Amino acid sequence: MAVTGEEAIFGDSVITTKLDSAIAWARESSMWPYIFGTACCAIEFMSVASSKFDISRFGAEVVRFSPRQADLLIIAGTVSYKQAPILKRIYDQMTEPKWVVSAGACACSGGFYDNYTTLQGIDRIIPVDVYISGCPPRPEAFLEGLMQIQKLQAKPSKYLEKRSKRDFKGLLDA
Template sequence: MVTDSSSIAHAAYDSKIEGNVIFTQLDAAMNWMRKNSLWPMPMGLACCAIELMATASSRFDISRFGMEVMRFSPRQSDVMIVAGTVTYKMALAVKRVWDQMPEPKWCIAMGACASSGGMYRSYAVLQGIDQLIPVDVYISGCPPRPEALIEGMMRLQRKIEGESAVEDQKRSMIEEMA
């Protein structure tokens, strides 16, 4: 059996692999994974929830953004979409669900009621979910269209893209050890 040195060299070096190597920063890779696999926790409290449901339909198709997996378990979600009027009676349940979500987590306030209490200026309605939990993206409208929610989700993706994932994890590990 005769072996050619060029066939051995070809087996040792595969030119197909050369184009498949990517160099990047750890923050950029983690943020890319996070922003393209967001799992929303739908907190539908009023009429905005209908528009939230419509966003998951085939007409608007949020699956192209990697957000089609609506989880009704807070332990499997990382984005809470508060859609609708938050009453003080419901506020404790919303806070409990938020606290059960693992870090990192984000919040979208969908609609006028979730953002500012809407037209309800009464003793029973929380005047904005940001009084209870931190909000990353506000979506205006009463109720906002599914296109507005998709735009809000894309804004959240851009926000996640600019975060420093590694530094935040280091900081949280140091806080846990102290």
């Protein structure tokens, strides 16, 4: 096929693409995670961040502890009822498009803490995009979760728009 347009003029130095795809590519290659690490899973996340597993290979090593600067919320550990309002507040402070990964059995479902103090899954408080199983998940599982988020992010902007308007009502939404 003959090359036309800008590419014909500028050769290999320019690639034409859709704005949507360019933005999605930029976003997925530089996710800024907020680690809501409460328990054992957070120790495994330390492994994900350190040399052997090295989350920076996926462009997500800039761990932010300010929700306003982060677009990926990773909940690693048990969330108790006492912790729930804090989690919600952090989620609310993040700007769209924002993504939530629930890492480990406790965050996903309360795990084996089926008792008076443990929230039986964070999806009762905030919407979750990807669930990672394990108690705690192995570092590879964390990376798999991150890759799934990257796949979701690469979807067209219409999807993102629809997603940001989704109707979620959690236990703490009055």
